[in-house]
Amino acid sequence: MKFAEDFLIGASTAAHQVEGNNIHSDYWAQEQMPHSSFTEPSGDACDHYNRYEEDIKLMAEAGLNAYRFSVEWARIEPEEGVYDAEETEHYRKVIACCRKYGIEPIVTLHHFTSPVWLIRKGGWEAESTIEDFRRYASYIAKELGSELNYICTINEANMGLQLAAIAKRFRLMAEQAQKASKAEGTVQVGMNFEKMMENMKYAAQENAQVFGTPQPQIFVSSRTPEGDLLVMRAHRAAVEAVKAECPHIKTGLTLSMHDLQALPGGEAFEEAAWDEEFRHYLPYIQDDDFLGVQNYTRTQYGPQGQLPAPEGAELTQMNYEYYPEGLEHVIRRVHEDFKGDLIVTENGIATSDDTRRVAFIETALAGVQKCIADGIPVKGYCHWSLMDNFEWQKGYEMTFGLIAVNRETQERTPKPSLAYLGSFR
């Protein structure tokens, strides 16, 4: 069944994962360290920085009408207070290219990567980051805002707390000498915890050299409760800055949300997890124009707490459960408390078998349509990801793309799932 004419159907990417050579960013610096936790460095990534037109054209030819991508803070402001006009121009061209092909650009201001200078100042635990982020948001709105209708301020603003929880679980499991890699399979982003633990002592020295501190607070570090709220305050500051320049732009942030399910006896664990993952942010997002919903899998709780994927369940390359039904459940649950518009800003599956991606999209979109039929204001769906790309610490082995990318030649080959997604329009 097709969606209404004005429904946004598209795909998502993030600058660092696809552009290549993001040399002023904290991730780039960490990838180069001798005891890096990354399986490989991002390098040229998908060279999307140079090939964006080809990629946007492929989306349009398949029938998509939205592209969610991020502008890279480390490119725009490589040194504190110094804005790079050429890089700004680059993104102006990407936005114009979207318009040329009839694609609505949905721009994310911050998708995990930050400029090295920001991290040297204390990163995502430092008060000063709120003002720095406000200034950057204001600059983008002033320079590019007249061409935009949607801005996501911060991607997965709740990631730091999720990582804190998982790091704690991982430490406990490692201490008990249990199979440590199991804990990692529950976080919705590529992380190599085992490698991280092993490298920790060397990494401290290397971090000190680059960031001036053994424990840099990058965005994807375990957050303290204060740091968690600091991210929310940075979001509010950015929203105000964007609205002051461009009141017409719809603004919101995105959250990583698991479909949390309680088995008998697991209700209290599940409720506490939902509060942590979503509900305690409500005061900071309640007045936003939209909320970006990002879901990949489910998590179940029993009387002892979080459970591993059920015995025999199909797992994705990321080691978490294949569970496309999760999206509908999350949308319904979010709507209980958040009454504004919802845009699915990420949902997808890492697999080498594209027939599983097609099946995943079929189930996920059927769920979205049921939500819309029940009156929930879901305004768009952006699949993660437009193309196979750099899955953070896990590198290029994870294939989330609707388009395959040959790592040697950078040649693009659309997978059947791309046209399948486009057929919903």
Ligand code: BGC
């Ligand atoms: C992130 C993406 C990531 C994807 C798949 C989300 O957590 O926003 O950057 O690649 O999930 O793990």
